Amino acid sequence: xxxxxxxxxxxxxxxxxxxxxxxxxxxxxxxxxxxxxxxxxxxxxxxxxxxxxxxxxxxxxxxxxxxxxxxxxxxxxxxxxxxxxxxxxxxxxxxxxxxxxxxxxxxxxxxxxxxxxxxxxxxxxxxxxxxxxxxxxxxxxxxxxxxxxxxxxxxxxxxxxxxxxxxxxxxxxxxxxxxxxxxxxxxxxxxxxxxxxxxxxxxxxxxxxxxxxxxxxxxxxxxxxxxxxxxxxxxxxxxxxxxxxxxxxxxxxxxxxxxxxxxxxxxxxxxxxxxxxxxxxxxxxxxxxxxxxxxxxxxxxxxxxxxxx
Amino acid sequence: xxxxxxxxxxxxxxxxxxxxxxxxxxxxxxxxxxxxxxxxxxxxxxxxxxxxxxxxxxxxxxxxxxxxxxxxxxxxxxxxxxxxxxxxxxxxxxxxxxxxxxxxxxxxxxxxxxxxxxxxxxxxxxxxxxxxxxxxxxxxxxxxxxxxxxxxxxxxxxxxxxxxxxxxxxxxxxxxxxxxxxxxxxxxxxxxxxxxxxxxxxxxxxxxxxxxxxxxxxxxxxxxxxxxxxxxxxxxxxxxxxxxxxxxxxxxxxxxxxxxxxxxxxxxxxxxxxxxxxxxxxxxxxxxxxxxxxxxxxxxxxxxxxxxxxxxxxxxxxxxxxxxxxxxxxxxxxxxxxxxxxxxxxxxxxxxxxxxxxxxxxxxxxxxxxxxxxxxxxxxxxxxxxxxxxxxxxxxxxxxxxxxxxxxxxxxxxxxxxxxxxxxxxxxxxxxxxxxxxxxx
Numbered sequence: 001x002x003x004x005x006x007x008x009x010x011x012x013x014x015x016x017x018x019x020x021x022x023x024x025x026x027x028x029x030x031x032x033x034x035x036x037x038x039x040x041x042x043x044x045x046x047x048x049x050x051x052x053x054x055x056x057x058x059x060x061x062x063x064x065x066x067x068x069x070x071x072x073x074x075x076x077x078x079x080x081x082x083x084x085x086x087x088x089x090x091x092x093x094x095x096x097x098x099x100x101x102x103x104x105x106x107x108x109x110x111x112x113x114x115x116x117x118x119x120x121x122x123x124x125x126x127x128x129x130x131x132x133x134x135x136x137x138x139x140x141x142x143x144x145x146x147x148x149x150x151x152x153x154x155x156x157x158x159x160x161x162x163x164x165x166x167x168x169x170x171x172x173x174x175x176x177x178x179x180x181x182x183x184x185x186x187x188x189x190x191x192x193x194x195x196x197x198x199x200x201x202x203x204x205x206x207x208x209x210x211x212x213x214x215x216x217x218x219x220x221x222x223x224x225x226x227x228x229x230x231x232x233x234x235x236x237x238x239x240x241x242x243x244x245x246x247x248x249x250x251x252x253x254x255x256x257x258x259x260x261x262x263x264x265x266x267x268x269x270x271x272x273x274x275x276x277x278x279x280x281x282x283x284x285x286x287x288x289x290x291x292x293x294x295x296x297x298x299x300x301x302x303x304x305x306x307x308x309x
Numbered sequence: 310x311x312x313x314x315x316x317x318x319x320x321x322x323x324x325x326x327x328x329x330x331x332x333x334x335x336x337x338x339x340x341x342x343x344x345x346x347x348x349x350x351x352x353x354x355x356x357x358x359x360x361x362x363x364x365x366x367x368x369x370x371x372x373x374x375x376x377x378x379x380x381x382x383x384x385x386x387x388x389x390x391x392x393x394x395x396x397x398x399x400x401x402x403x404x405x406x407x408x409x410x411x412x413x414x415x416x417x418x419x420x421x422x423x424x425x426x427x428x429x430x431x432x433x434x435x436x437x438x439x440x441x442x443x444x445x446x447x448x449x450x451x452x453x454x455x456x457x458x459x460x461x462x463x464x465x466x467x468x469x470x471x472x473x474x475x476x477x478x479x480x481x482x483x484x485x486x487x488x489x490x491x492x493x494x495x496x497x498x499x500x501x502x503x504x505x506x507x508x509x510x511x512x513x514x515x516x517x518x519x520x521x522x523x524x525x526x527x528x529x530x531x532x533x534x535x536x537x538x539x540x541x542x543x544x545x546x547x548x549x550x551x552x553x554x555x556x557x558x559x560x561x562x563x564x565x566x567x568x569x570x571x572x573x574x575x576x577x578x579x580x581x582x583x584x585x586x587x588x589x590x591x592x593x594x595x596x597x598x599x600x601x602x603x604x605x606x607x608x609x610x611x612x613x614x615x616x617x618x619x620x621x622x623x624x625x626x627x628x629x630x631x632x633x634x635x636x637x638x639x640x641x642x643x644x645x646x647x648x649x650x651x652x653x654x655x656x657x658x659x660x661x662x663x664x665x666x667x668x669x670x671x672x673x674x675x676x677x678x679x680x681x682x683x684x685x686x687x688x689x690x691x692x693x694x695x696x697x698x699x700x701x702x703x704x705x706x707x708x709x710x711x712x713x714x715x716x717x718x719x720x721x722x723x724x725x726x727x728x729x730x731x732x733x734x735x736x737x738x739x740x741x742x743x744x745x746x747x748x749x750x
Binding site: 077078088144 | 519521522523527
């Protein structure tokens with residue numbers, strides 16, 4: 001079942017169209033990557049889901065119902081542009097923000113205590129926010145985002161501003177939230193950061209969705225049928241022992257042996273290629289080249305941009 | 310708890326807990342009390358008598374000067390230069406020199422003293438010599454002393470206003486003037502002070518980038534109104550504390566003037582039936598001095614009407630501008646960029662403060678009328694007029710228009726606000742603001 005469905009969303013601003021008929025389906029319990037270059041329209045879509053702004057046309061369905069004000073309590077949102085009141089005490093502010101999400105004061109205090117201890121920032125409870133380092137502020141923001149246990153979590157560029165250690169902590173907490181049943185939307189232009197944790201993605205470019213679906217399906221459909229081989233040939237060289245159906249794309253000296261990239265016609269030939277290699281060389285590595293999301297992303301965006309020209 | 314209440318509570322508490330709020334709350338009443346007590350104090354202080362030595366070369370004015378409570382006169386049988394030199398020795402503060410006239414009567418007289426002579430002393434001497442000179446000329450023209458005596462008049466003017474119920478109240482116009490001016494200035498000051506607080510608050514939320522987190526929980530309108538109402542409550546708290554503390558200070562200071570107040574109370578006893586009978590009040594008038602007069606006038610002002618209308622015009626005057634200030638704050642990224650928008654918004658306020666004196670001088674004139682009806686200028690202009698008494702229908706019209714104006718500016722400002730708070734980077738132009746008004750939300 002899809003927790004969130006956005007159908008045919010269009011949003012215009014004075015001089016440009018921010019979203020042009022974009023639809024996404026976010027399955028319940030998944031981690032959904034909303035990917036795209038800067039200015040593609042990701043933040044606008046997220047703002048529409050958060051009811052910060054309204055679409056010109058199209059509709060959003062959350063948990064089977066048309067999106068409405070009561071849903072704000074179901075959503076936790078960590079915007080890209082995020083901050084806290086600088087002059088306010090950390091604890092007081094965290095309580096205030098979670099009260100705005102509908103938690104009672106006592107309940108939010110109880111939960112905050114747990115998280116502050118977990119993130120080792122409980123000694124900062126009565127300090128002003130401006131005294132905190134940026135990383136600590138980000139932790140407070142993260143806690144406030146998830147404190148009311150929302151069904152849907154939306155993180156816009158969550159890792160910007162985090163150091164590698166905190167990024168790891170954050171990632172593992174997010175995976176735990178998923179285990180507990182939360183659905184998570186990641187919005188980012190940095191594919192590498194989400195590749196390993198996303199189940200589904202949608203790729204937005206120039207206000208339009210150009211690709212979406214299950215991450216593995218997408219990867220499968222973008223197979224290049226290219227293999228990277230590290231080997232030490234016995235006597236014949238690669239081009240001599242491989243028939244013409246195998247295209248050698250590149251060949252170079254690499255370490256003790258050689259490295260080559262070979263393209264096959266379809267995946268039934270994989271084993272044939274391997275057999276030929278076994279007869280004629282000592283194989284060090286044999287690996288299918290699977291494009292990273294980053295490569296798919298760049299390829300797709302380039303294609304789209306060429307099409308529109 | 311309702312979300313808007315949470316916002317109001319935060320806006321209110323963070324501000325009243327600030328040091329600046331506490332300092333202002335204490336300093337305000339001290340200043341206000343000083344303003345109220347000072348005229349009374351000054352009236353009772355200036356009783357120091359000065360001795361005026363007269364050097365009269367004309368010989369006309371031996372009996373012209375009668376001692377007053379501030380001036381004592383004595384004739385000196387000295388040359389003017391000697392008198393000037395021996396001023397201290399003969400115990401004179403001022404030397405009055407009437408030179409020998411060139412023609413028959415003197416044209417100019419001279420006053421010598423170390424310190425500047427007060428305006429009232431100067432006027433007293435001038436009047437005395439003028440009266441005497443007039444009498445002298447009349448006598449020389451052959452008018453009999455009896456006729457001159459009966460022609461002398463001294464009319465005391467006491468102005469008493471008649472209200473609809475037939476009640477009479479003694480008035481000193483200057484006091485209405487002062488109260489009108491002070492409340493007008495206070496309203497202006499309050500609107501500016503708390504209006505800019507709204508603007509700063511919005512800019513703070515925008516620059517600290519917390520605004521997006523908050524409006525994913527509440528509507529931008531709730532956030533804006535919560536802030537405006539929260540700050541309005543801060544203003545009302547401050548004002549109420551000021552009134553209470555000022556009243557406390559003035560009340561304790563009343564002990565100092567107990568004799569004067571007693572005097573007024575006896576007089577009020579005479580005025581049973583609330584009608585001042587000229588025949589009976591003449592007697593009391595004799596020992597009815599200036600200090601008592603000021604205190605009495607102060608006591609006769611209808612403070613509850615003034616305070617209630619002040620509260621109304623403060624609140625709605627603030628509200629009509631606060632939303633506009635909020636929209637300015639939302640449109641810009643920092644304080645420096647606000648100027649371009651603040652000026653046009655506050656022009657009506659500046660017009661009303663500039664015409665303050667004009668209104669107070671002619672509180673029933675057409676300019677005063679229109680300024681006190683138009684919503685943007687009415688808070689200041691009407692407050693200046695209120696102490697003088699304004700027909701109820703004008704107040705009602707002015708108040709209703711102000712409430713309508715508040716709703717209109719808030720509707721308008723909310724549209725700019727909801728778009729502005731999410732716009733970063735460049736400073737918007739008026740054209741862009743106009744476009745923001747038309748976005749769907």
